[in-house]
Each structure stands twice: as C-alpha cells, then as structure tokens.
Amino acid sequence: MRWMLLALGLLGGVSAHASTSEQRGFKVFRQVCSTCHSLDHVAYADLSGLGLTQDQIKEYAAQHQVPDGLDEDGDPKTRVARPTDLIGSPYAGEAMARMANHGSVPPDFSRRAMTQKGGVAWIVRMLQSYAEAPAGRKLPPGSYYNTAMPHGHIGMPQPLHDGQISYEDGTPATTKQMAEDLGAFLEWTARPHLAARHLVGVFVLLYLAGMYVLLLLMKRRVWSRLRQTDASRNF
Amino acid sequence: MTERPTHEAGWLEKRLPIVSVFRREYVDFPMPRNLNSLWSFGAFAMVALGLLVLSGIFLAINYTPTMADAFASIETIDRRVASGWLVRAIHMGGVSMLFATLYVHMGRSLYYGSYKTPRELIWLTGTGLLAMVMITAFAGYILPWGQMSYWGATVVINAVNAVPGIGHPLASWLLGGDGLGDVALHRFYVLHFVTAFSILGVIALHVASIHVSGSNNPTGVDPQGPDDTVPFHPYYTSKDGLGICLFLAVYAVLIFFLPNLLTLSDNYVMANPVVTPKDITPEWYFAPFYAILRAVPSRLGGLVLAAGSIAVLFAVPWLDRSPVRSARYRPLLKIALPVLFFSFFMLGMAGMHAPTAPWLWVSRLCVAYWYAYFLIMLPLLPKIEKTYPVPVALQGQN
Amino acid sequence: MIGGLLSKRETMTSDQPSSPSETEISVVESAPKRRDVLASVTVGLGCAGACALAYPFLDSLNGTRGENAAEDDTIEVDLSAIAPGQQVIVKWRGWPVFVQRRTPDMLAALRAPGLDQRLRDPASTIMQQPKDAANWHRSVVPEIGVYVGICTHLGCVPNYDPPSTADTSGHYACPCHGSQFDAAGRAFKDAPAPYNLPVPPVTMLTPNRVQIGKSKGDPGFDIANIQQI
Numbered sequence: 001m002r003w004m005l006l007a008l009g010l011l012g013g014v015s016a017h018a019s020t021s022e023q024r025g026f027k028v029f030r031q032v033c034s035t036c037h038s039l040d041h042v043a044y045a046d047l048s049g050l051g052l053t054q055d056q057i058k059e060y061a062a063q064h065q066v067p068d069g070l071d072e073d074g075d076p077k078t079r080v081a082r083p084t085d086l087i088g089s090p091y092a093g094e095a096m097a098r099m100a101n102h103g104s105v106p107p108d109f110s111r112r113a114m115t116q117k118g119g120v121a122w123i124v125r126m127l128q129s130y131a132e133a134p135a136g137r138k139l140p141p142g143s144y145y146n147t148a149m150p151h152g153h154i155g156m157p158q159p160l161h162d163g164q165i166s167y168e169d170g171t172p173a174t175t176k177q178m179a180e181d182l183g184a185f186l187e188w189t190a191r192p193h194l195a196a197r198h199l200v201g202v203f204v205l206l207y208l209a210g211m212y213v214l215l216l217l218m219k220r221r222v223w224s225r226l227r228q229t230d231a232s233r234n235f
Numbered sequence: 236m237t238e239r240p241t242h243e244a245g246w247l248e249k250r251l252p253i254v255s256v257f258r259r260e261y262v263d264f265p266m267p268r269n270l271n272s273l274w275s276f277g278a279f280a281m282v283a284l285g286l287l288v289l290s291g292i293f294l295a296i297n298y299t300p301t302m303a304d305a306f307a308s309i310e311t312i313d314r315r316v317a318s319g320w321l322v323r324a325i326h327m328g329g330v331s332m333l334f335a336t337l338y339v340h341m342g343r344s345l346y347y348g349s350y351k352t353p354r355e356l357i358w359l360t361g362t363g364l365l366a367m368v369m370i371t372a373f374a375g376y377i378l379p380w381g382q383m384s385y386w387g388a389t390v391v392i393n394a395v396n397a398v399p400g401i402g403h404p405l406a407s408w409l410l411g412g413d414g415l416g417d418v419a420l421h422r423f424y425v426l427h428f429v430t431a432f433s434i435l436g437v438i439a440l441h442v443a444s445i446h447v448s449g450s451n452n453p454t455g456v457d458p459q460g461p462d463d464t465v466p467f468h469p470y471y472t473s474k475d476g477l478g479i480c481l482f483l484a485v486y487a488v489l490i491f492f493l494p495n496l497l498t499l500s501d502n503y504v505m506a507n508p509v510v511t512p513k514d515i516t517p518e519w520y521f522a523p524f525y526a527i528l529r530a531v532p533s534r535l536g537g538l539v540l541a542a543g544s545i546a547v548l549f550a551v552p553w554l555d556r557s558p559v560r561s562a563r564y565r566p567l568l569k570i571a572l573p574v575l576f577f578s579f580f581m582l583g584m585a586g587m588h589a590p591t592a593p594w595l596w597v598s599r600l601c602v603a604y605w606y607a608y609f610l611i612m613l614p615l616l617p618k619i620e621k622t623y624p625v626p627v628a629l630q631g632q633n
Numbered sequence: 634m635i636g637g638l639l640s641k642r643e644t645m646t647s648d649q650p651s652s653p654s655e656t657e658i659s660v661v662e663s664a665p666k667r668r669d670v671l672a673s674v675t676v677g678l679g680c681a682g683a684c685a686l687a688y689p690f691l692d693s694l695n696g697t698r699g700e701n702a703a704e705d706d707t708i709e710v711d712l713s714a715i716a717p718g719q720q721v722i723v724k725w726r727g728w729p730v731f732v733q734r735r736t737p738d739m740l741a742a743l744r745a746p747g748l749d750q751r752l753r754d755p756a757s758t759i760m761q762q763p764k765d766a767a768n769w770h771r772s773v774v775p776e777i778g779v780y781v782g783i784c785t786h787l788g789c790v791p792n793y794d795p796p797s798t799a800d801t802s803g804h805y806a807c808p809c810h811g812s813q814f815d816a817a818g819r820a821f822k823d824a825p826a827p828y829n830l831p832v833p834p835v836t837m838l839t840p841n842r843v844q845i846g847k848s849k850g851d852p853g854f855d856i857a858n859i860q861q862i
Contacts, residue, residue, distance in 0.1 A: 041310035082706070110310070111503040114495075190503075192313075193320045200321065201491025207682060208484045214675040215480050219473040221671075226268065226465060293690045315697040318689035325689070 022050050024167055025185025028178045030060070031165050033109070036101065036156075038089030041110040042189055045083040049192050050185075057083050102142035104155055113183075113190035120183040122148065127179035130158040260446050265464035266471050267452035273343040274450065275478035280336045282479055283486075284438070287329040288431060290322050291375075298378065300424040302417050305380035306505040327497045328490035330372055332482070334520035337365055342576055345551070348560030349451040355552040357448070360441040362548045367434050369545075372520065374427040380420065381502030382512045388415055388423070390515070397534050415508075455560025459628045514589075522586030523579055526598040527605075529590040540602060547609045554609055557617035564623040567616050571608060578604045707846030709838065712777060718796045718803060722782060725845050728862070729782040729790050730833060731818075732843065735803070739816045740775055742802030753820045754829055760860050761785075762832030765850025771817040771832055773850060777843060779835045780818040785828040785861050786810055805830070828861050 026047065029037075044061040048054070065078040066085050089108075091097035097105045113120045126148035133145035143153040160175045160182075167173055191197075248255060297316050299308040312319035341361065344350055350358035377388045392415065396406040409426075411418040449457070458464045465471075489496065501512040517525045527544050528537040547554075562568045578601035585598035708725050710732050715721055720733035742748075749755040757767040765773055772778045782790050789809035796803040805814040813821040818830030833856060834848030848854045856862070 041307065041314065043315065046314055111500075114500040114503050197320070197324070197491055197494070201487060204487045204491065205484060207678075207685075208480055208487065211675075211678060211682065212477070212480045212484070214671065214678065215473065215477040217671055218675055219477045222469045222473045226470070289690060293693045297693065297696065311697060312693075316693055317695040317697075318692035321689040322693045 020051075020169060021181050021184040022188045023052070024169070024171060024178075025181035025183065025188075026050055026052070027165060027167065028160070028182045029109070029185055032159050032178075033182065034087075035090055036097075036106040038091075038106070038108045039087040039110055039189065040089065040108045041086065042192075043084055043086050044081065046192065050188060054083070061085065102155055106156070109186060109189055111190045113186040120187050123186060124179045124183040126154070127160055127182070128175055262466065262468040264446065264467040265458070265461070266450055266467050267458050268463060268465045268470070269452050269454065270450065270471070270474075271453055272474075272478060273339065274452075275475050275482075276336050276340040276343060278475040278479060279482045280333060280340055281438070282482065283329050283333040283336055284434065286325055287333060288435070290326040290329065291427075291431065293322050294326055295428070298424075300378065300421050302380065302420060302506075305378060305420060309379045324490040324494060324497075327494075328486055330375070330518075331489065331497055331520065332486050333368060334372070336482075337368065338520075338579075341365065341548075345575075346562045346572055347451055347453055348455050348555070348557075348562070350552045351455075351555065351560050352552075353448045354444075354451060356444045357441060358552055359549060360437055360444065362545070364434060364437050364441060365548075366545060367430050367437065369521070371427055371430040371434065372518070374423040374430065376518065377420065377423045378427065379502060380506045382504045382506055382510075383499050383502040383515070385415065385506035385508065386511055386515055387517065388419075394528070394534075394538055397538060399535070451560065453561060453563065454626055455563070456626055456628070463628060516587050519583060519587065522584075523582035524586070526582040526586035526590075526594075527602045529586075530595070530598045530602050544602070544605055547606065551609065551613065554613040555617075556614050557620065557622070559622045559625055564625050565616075565620055566623065567620045568612075571612050571616065574604065575608045578602075578608075707844055710843050710845065711841065712843055713841045720778075720793050720795075723845070725781075725833060726856075730845060731778070731780045731782045731793065731805075731830075732845075733778045733780075733793070733803075733816065735770075735776050735778060735816060736796060736801070738801035739796055739803045740770065743770055743815065743817050745802070748815070751821055751823070752815070753822050753827065755819060757819075757829060759828055760858070761829045762859075763834050763848045763851035763854035765848060766832040766835070769817075771819065771829070773835050773837055777837070778817060779833060779843065779845060780830040781833055781856075781862060782830070783862055784809065784812050784826055785820065785830065786812045786826040791830075831856070831859050831862055 029039075044057050047057050047060070052060075061081040061083050064081040064085075064087075066081045066088070068077050068079040071077040089097065091100065094105055107116075112123070116123055118125075126146060129146050129148035131145055131147060133139055137145065137152075139145060139153050143155050144157050145152060146154040148154075160178045162174050163172075165173050165178070171177060187194075247253070294312065297308060297312050297319065299305060309323075312323055314320075316322075344358060344361070373387075373391060377384045392406050392409060395409070396402050398405070409419065409422060411422060452458075499516065499518070504512070516522070524541045524544065528541040531537050531540060557565065557568075559565055562572055581597055582601045582605075585594040585601070588594040590598070706726065708723060710721070710723055712732070712734065715732065715734040717734050717736045718739065720731050722729050722731055724730070754761075757771055762771060770778070771780075784791050784807040786807060787809060789807050791805035791807040791812065791814060794800070794804055794806060803816040805816075805818065806812070807814075807824075807826065810825050812826035813824040814826070814830055815821070818832070820826040820829050833845050834851065834854050836844045836847050836849040838844050
C-alpha cells in the first residue's frame with residue numbers, strides 16, 4: 001500500500017524524467033517548426049513535463065505575445081505570454097496561416113503523433129525523405145519532392161538540414177538526429193502522461209494480483225465447507 | 236399495537252427495516268449453488284457502471300458543453316487537470332468494459348434460458364437497459380466534439396430524420412434548431428446525464444425482479460429445497476469478488492497499457508463541419524448494428540433492420556416456445572445459439588471494415604441468421620427438437 | 634467496489650453455512666486463527682484499494698494545479714485622470730483594487746486626534762501591507778492610496794464615500810454587514826471587519842503613474858503571505 005501511495009504521489013513528478021531526446025526535440029520545434037506549426041492545446045507550463053525548469057519556461061513564454069483584449073482606442077492589444085497561456089499558433093488567425101502557406105494551414109502538433117497515419121515513425125521518415133525531383137518530374141507549384149508522400153510531393157519545404165541548430169549537450173545535429181528528436185517530442189505532446197500511465201498500471205496490476213491470491217484463498221475456503229458437508233453429492 | 240421490537244436495535248428496524256431487508260436480500264438470500272462464472276457478469280456490469288458514473292461526475296466538473304470550448308476542455312482534462320488523464324481513462328475504458336460485460340451477460344441469459352417464465356421482466360428490463368446504455372454511450376461520444384463525435388452525430392441524426400412520421404420531430408427536438416451546434420451539444424450533454432442516472436433506476440427494477448423469482452442456474456431447473464441453495468454471503472460474495480478482481484485486471488490492462496484500443500485517433504482532431512474524416516468507423520460496441528445498418532442498399536431498410544435487431548430481443552420470452560430452459564438439454568439450440576453468437580461477432584468485424592464485397596456479404600448472411608434465429612428457430616425448434624432428460628433437482632439424482 | 638464487497642466478508646468467520654454438519658464444525662475448529670488473519674488482510678487490502686481508487690477522483694478536484702492567477706503580473710495605472718478626493722477601481726489578479734487621490738483634508742483626517750482609539754490596528758502592525766506602506770497613511774506616498782477592495786469580514790466590496798462638505802475625511806462602508814474603514818483602509822472597532830484592507834505591492838513610477846504588483850520598497854513582499862485578503 002505504501003508503494004501504491006508512493007506511485008500515486010509520483011504521478012505529477014514522473015514525467016519530469018523525460019529523456020533528453022524529447023528536450024532536444026523541443027529545441028528543434030522551438031527553432032525550426034514553430035515558425036509555421038502551432039501547439040494549440042499545450043501550455044507553456046506543460047513543458048515542465050519535459051523537464052524544463054520554471055525559469056526556462058518563463059523565458060520561452062516571454063518571447064511570445066498573446067492577444068489581450070482592446071486598448072483605449074478599441075484596437076486589439078497584446079501582452080507578453082505567461083506560462084499558463086497556450087503555446088498556440090505563430091499566425092494571428094487561420095486566414096493568415098493559409099495565406100502564408102500556399103492556401104493550406106500547417107497542421108497542429110498537439111496530437112499529431114496520434115492523428116497522423118503511420119504515427120511518429122512516418123513523420124520521422126518523411127522529414128528525411130526530401131530529394132531532388134527526378135528529371136522530367138513536374139511538381140505542382142509550391143510543393144516539394146518527398147518520397148514519403150503518397151503522391152511524391154509535399155507543401156512543406158525541407159525543414160531540417162544538417163547542422164542547422166546546435167544542441168547544448170553536444171549531440172551532432174544531423175537531419176536524422178533532429179528528425180528523431182522531434183519525433184520523441186511529438187510523442188510526448190500527444191501522450192504527455194504515458195510514463196505515469198505505465199507506472200500506475202504496473203502498480204494497479206501488482207495490487208490486483210495480490211488481491212487475486214487472497215480472494216482465491218478466501219473463496220476456496222468458503223466453498224470447501226460446502227463440499228465437505230455433502231461430499232457425496234455430485235456437484 | 237400488534238408488534239413490539241424484539242430488542243433495542245429495533246428502533247430503526249421498526250421505522251425503516253433496511254438492515255433486515257439488506258440481510259434478507261443480500262446476505263442470506265438463497266442462491267442456486269451451481270452457478271458458473273458467467274453469473275458473475277452482472278456484478279461486473281455493476282462495477283463498470285459504478286466507475287462510469289463516478290468518473291463521469293468528476294469529468295463533468297471540468298467539462299464545458301459549448302462548441303468553442305468542449306474540445307479544449309477535454310484537452311485540458313487530459314493534459315493539465317490533476318489526475319484528469321486517469322479519470323478520463325477510467326471513463327473511456329469503462330464504456331468498453333460495460334458493453335463487453337453486457338453482451339456476455341445477455342448471451343448467458345439466452346444460453347441458459349434465463350428469460351423464460353417467471354423471469355420475463357428481468358429480461359425486458361435488461362434489454363431496456365442495453366438500449367439505454369446505447370443511447371447514453373452515443374450521447375457521451377458526442378461530448379468531446381472531435382471529428383468522430385461530430386460526424387457520428389451527424390450520421391445518426393440524419394438516420395433519425397429518415398424515419399417516416401416521428402423521425403423529423405424527434406430530430407428537431409434533439410437539435411433544437413436546424414444544425415448540429417451549441418444548442419444540440421448542450422442537449423446531448425443533458426441527455427447523457429439523464430439517461431445515465433435513469434439507468435441506475437432501471438437497474439433497481441432489474442435487480443428487484445431477480446430477488447422475486449430468484450436466480451436461474453445452468454440447469455434451468457429451479458432449486459427444489461434448501462440443499463440446492465447457498466446463502467449469497469459468503470458464497471457468492473467471495474466468488475463475485477474473485478471475478479471482479481480478474482475483471483478489474485482486464486480493465487486495468489486496457490486503460491494503462493492499451494489505451495489506443497479505446498479511441499479512434501480522429502476524435503483528437505476538433506470537429507470540422509466542412510471535412511469528413513476518411514474512414515468513419517463506429518466504436519466497436521456499435522459495430523454489429525452499424526454493419527446491419529449498411530447491409531441493405533436502402534436507407535430506411537437499414538434503419539428498420541438495425542432497430543429491429545434490438546427490438547426483436549424484447550419479444551424473446553414469447554418467441555421461445557420450449558418448456559426447457561437451459562440449452563444444456565436442447566441439442567439443436569446448443570448448435571443454433573453459438574452460431575448466433577458467432578454471427579454477432581462477425582457483424583462486429585463487418586462493421587469495422589468497408590462495406591465492400593466480402594464483408595458486405597458476411598454482414599448480410601449474419602443479419603439474415605440473426606432474424607432467422609429469433610423469428611423462426613426459437614418458435615419452431617421445439618417442434619422438432621428432442622430434448623435430453625432434464626434433472627429433477629440441481630445436483631442431479633444421487 | 635471491492636472494499637464494499639469485502640467489508641461484508643469481515644463477518645465471515647462467524648458465518649456458518651446454512652446446514653452445518655459434523656465435518657464442517659471440525660474444519661472451523663482446526664483453523665480459526667489462520668482464517669482471521671486471511672480475512673482481515675483481504676478486507677484491509679480491499680479497503681486500501683478502494684481508497685487508492687478515490688485518489689484520482691478527489692485529486693481531479695484540484696483542477697489545473699498551479700494554474701491559478703498567482704503569477705507575477707503587474708498593471709500600471711495612470712493617475713492623472715483621478716480628481717482629488719476621487720478613486721478608480723482597477724482589476725489586479727482578479728481582485729478589485731481601489732486607487733484614490735487624497736485631498737489635504739483627507740490626509741489631515743487620517744491623523745485626527747482621537748481617531749486611533751476608534752481603530753482596530755491604527756499603526757498597521759498586522760501584516761496586511763508591504764513594509765513601505767506600514768505608516769500612518771498606509772501607502773507609498775501620502776497623496777495616493779492603493780487598497781485591495783475586499784472587505785476583511787466576509788469578502789464584499791466596500792463602497793467609497795468621497796469627502797463631502799459635511800464630512801471631509803472620506804471613508805469606506807461595506808454594504809454587506811456594515812464594516813467601516815477610514816480613507817487609509819483601517820478598520821473601525823465598532824464594526825465586524827477584523828483587519829485593515831490589504832495593500833498590494835505598489836511602486837510609484839512617476840508622480841502620475843503607479844505600478845501595482847511590484848514593490849520597490851519591499852521587494853520580498855508576497856500578497857499571498859498577508860494575514861487575510
């Protein structure tokens with residue numbers, strides 16, 4: 001029981017042990033993806049689940065502005081984002097996002113790992129599947145050759161290039177490395193409590209296993225009275 | 236004054252005899268001694284429903300039933316509300332566990348003839364409960380306002396609309412306007428609550444009628460005397476407790492290690508009235524009826540068949556003419572009924588695949604068997620069936 | 634759920650089957666002690682499980698933990714529009730905050746002889762303000778008063794009576810239970826409010842601009858630590 005309570009008490013803290021791959025993936029998101037892609041349902045404060053400190057979160061939030069009603073002249077005004085604000089979209093609205101991206105909105109990242117067919121594995125592969133279009137291949141305007149796409153082209157220009165960012169931990173920022181790190185980050189944004197979910201699950205099953213043994217003994221004992229009282233009966 | 240309380244504790248007893256009633260109905264209540272583990276599924280359903288109601292109340296506290304905020308409030312529950320992900324997982328897992336339990340519970344009833352005299356009312360309230368659980372599940376599935384919520388609701392409301400006569404006013408009462416919007420979402424929220432709590436009331440009737448007629452048992456022969464029965468406690472409390480432990484283990488594996496089985500990923504995309512997701516599939520527990528809906532190339536025909544497949548269940552106690560309850564002693568039913576269970580399973584499979592060549596024919600075959608079983612076999616089998624000798628007492632003759 | 638079932642089982646040792654016989658009685662006699670231990674461990678563990686199950690439900694009532702308004706937000710108020718003797722109400726952290734400009738008469742009234750005897754805490758000894766406001770005028774500069782407008786009795790917003798020809802002092806009266814405060818938010822003795830109105834952390838940026846939320850004179854001040862809001 002003490003273990004159970006301990007495990008439940010850890011619920012909040014468990015996700016703090018996220019691997020650094022996810023933190024590196026966040027850096028990729030912050031420096032590359034977030035110029036176009038949104039995180040509509042993740043708050044700055046949620047990033048503590050990745051192991052970011054309060055100061056890091058405040059520093060990240062402080063670089064963004066969020067709408068803050070109207071000023072004295074009735075014009076929309078903004079304020080510096082707080083940790084409790086949602087990270088949201090880099091664009092002020094859907095129409096603006098469309099205009100900047102050849103008419104389509106860059107998909108939101110909040111649950112992308114779940115909603116993308118093929119999941120994170122596909123996203124990681126797609127990010128490494130850019131190539132020169134074969135000779136004679138005509139691509140629609142505003143699209144790029146990508147072998148992972150069903151029709152061989154994608155609206156997003158190649159986002160990752162070797163050495164584009166530098167990791168604090170010294171990991172070489174190859175395209176492959178960045179794609180995999182971003183995959184880990186997307187996995188976390190889609191299932192932020194997965195580690196806690198598994199841990200609690202293990203404790204619940206251990207508990208139920210213990211209860212099962214006890215209840216089995218109880219049940220056997222109770223029913224054995226009956227068998228002894230009329231052992232002659234074919235029951 | 237005709238009666239005096241026998242002892243001091245009689246104060247409550249005299250005014251509200253809950254203690255003695257509880258003792259009579261749940262401690263000393265005589266149960267057939269030969270029930271197998273399939274009889275525990277009623278208890279499992281109670282556990283699942285209890286967890287659903289409990290988690291539902293705590294989810295409702297954090298949920299906002301508006302188009303603008305419903306999806307975001309679910310995301311907040313899943314991401315930020317303390318233990319919110321766990322409460323929601325219990326709720327989502329509970330639905331699947333409840334439906335699975337109910338299907339087994341009903342299958343057991345069909346196999347051992349638990350619907351026959353004098354237990355018709357137990358079967359009727361039980362089938363009514365299934366229908367209510369379905370309505371509750373449907374209304375609840377709309378609440379997260381994801382793509383599957385929206386399009387599932389759209390399809391069902393259009394189906395209701397297609398019913399001649401009452402369909403149009405019924406859909407209008409549900410929607411409160413023309414579109415699937417804020418007003419409709421709020422109504423589904425209320426409907427979800429009202430039916431959920433009504434279920435608790437009908438369960439009381441369901442259980443009360445069991446306590447009038449007593450439980451059926453695998454032989455289908457009523458207990459003949461005190462030797463054939465054991466008190467509910469400790470015999471069936473210990474047996475059900477053990478079963479519940481296993482039931483909870485399955486439940487836990489589902490919500491902690493296989494949560495993706497419980498949800499369609501498209502429902503994590505917010506409802507978008509101008510884009511229908513590519514593969515619309517219902518939750519697994521609706522899949523058999525969804526397959527029936529699509530089995531015939533006619534909108535009204537599919538609706539009638541799907542609704543009829545549940546409606547026919549209500550008539551089962553009067554369709555089955557055999558005086559023998561348990562399929563153990565009915566050689567033909569012993570074959571015909573497992574085939575019905577298999578058809579139901581195959582309908583579920585068909586419901587989760589596109590209605591094209593192989594699956595379309597599978598669902599047509601299975602729905603034909605479904606109706607044939609209830610409307611032809613149940614009334615006519617007794618005429619040709621030579622039943623095995625039925626024991627006089629529960630334990631057989633010694 | 635399990636707990637409920639198990640608690641019934643607690644009485645199991647005393648429960649005899651409906652038809653006792655000789656064999657059965659010998660079973661009971663042979664192992665009464667083991668039975669007790671097993672039953673109580675099962676019941677205990679079952680109850681513990683039920684309590685653990687209650688944890689996520691009760692925990693969810695905490696809502697979005699750590700997401701309260703208690704963030705270091707500051708607002709700035711332009712004082713030029715406030716006439717002497719008048720106040721404006723601004724919102725800071727969701728609370729109404731009174732910002733008043735005092736007339737010389739009001740200041741004089743704050744130091745009127747005999748007033749202190751009628752006040753509960755005339756010298757602001759109770760922690761209801763930053764250090765730089767623990768003075769006779771309960772503000773950073775005498776002319777400007779800033780108070781959280783929540784009555785310390787039961788939380789209503791007191792009404793401001795601006796100075797008039799009959800009474801030049803200006804004071805607050807709570808509509809709910811008649812609590813009285815002077816212009817510096819000090820509670821009167823013959824009324825129910827137990828503490829002075831709280832003073833938020835305030836910094837004078839310019840003589841006509843005040844910042845609420847940060848205190849230059851008492852940087853360590855946290856509004857969460859005061860006696861009562």
